[in-house]
Amino acid sequence: MIPPSVLRARNAMVTRQAILDCARVRLREEGYDAASLREIAACAGVDAALVSRYFGSKEELLLEVLQTGGPPMELFSGPREGFGERVADLLVCAPPDDSKLDCLIIILRSLSSQAAAEAIRNSSRSNFYAPLVEWLGGPEAKIKATMIAAIMKGVTLTRFMDEGFGFSEAEMALFRDRLAETLQRVVDG
Template sequence: MVICDVPRPRNANATRQAILQAARERFCSESYDDVGMRDIARDVGVDAALISRYFGSKEDLFVAVLDSCKNGRDLMDGPREDFGQRLAREIVYGEAAACAPDDGSGRMRGLLILLRSIGSSKAMDVVQHTTNSRFFEPLTQWIGGEDAPVRARLAAGLIMGMAISRELSDGFSNLDEAQKASLAGRMADALQGLVDG
């Protein structure tokens, strides 16, 4: 996976951003343990020592990647009354691809990175802390109300479960369009019900 085929001018900020983008793509498609600093360096066309100079350890790079992704608050962007529909369409149809560039799409990218790396003992502390601060807490605050923590966990479980299901079934390729529409509709109703209480 080569990010750039043309020589890049010497620009520390541009090189740092290219490393971050390559690392995002790697962590989005591979687990934490499977991503190597040398692989990222090769993707960008730099020496692995440069990555260490800019970011420190692999764990520090992982944290920087998560910080560069949109956080859980972005899932709540838009009218509250169509939250379920927006998220269901994004998950079922991939209307904002999980690893898309930061152009307003890709709101699920950080979540996908967390899910891919949750099995890593090295990444587990980062994943647990990041999941709470970037996903559960913002969702709980946005839902509001006395039982918001319970509704937020149920909604998060549905979102994460369906995101995993999408990955395991290659974008729900085994469903026809009518089945996808039914899946999106049922998921939208369930999510909206949890948000509305």
């Protein structure tokens, strides 16, 4: 028989994860300012006070959502010469609802919020820039990481503003290839 304390701990973990999952969806769909703690709590089937108990504040919940999105380590694994291809595939070919795009979309939809700005900066530094700078190495690593991030954000913003790129299949393939080449040049440059 499982002790009651273990059952409570498991339920707490399940509840915490449900809150994070609901927050990720609401933040992705609405951005920071429009997503309310009450809506997130309702989605998770809990009282809004429980969200605050687990995460403290809405800013801390955002930070946790961004941090649990994890560093994009799969982009930094594999051969260096395939980096441009991996990122281009993610940004251009992944379905619009692919969870791998969540952090980028949440960031783009929440950037205008002064309350969210610090959490976004902190998350970006620790979950993206720092691992990318380390992976790139060398004296220009910070400059390269910033260029890569700017390209990724720009492509993501364009994709979601235009509900896709409005390209034919051939144009989409060419765009993806050119994006891959551009990103690879930054890495190799």
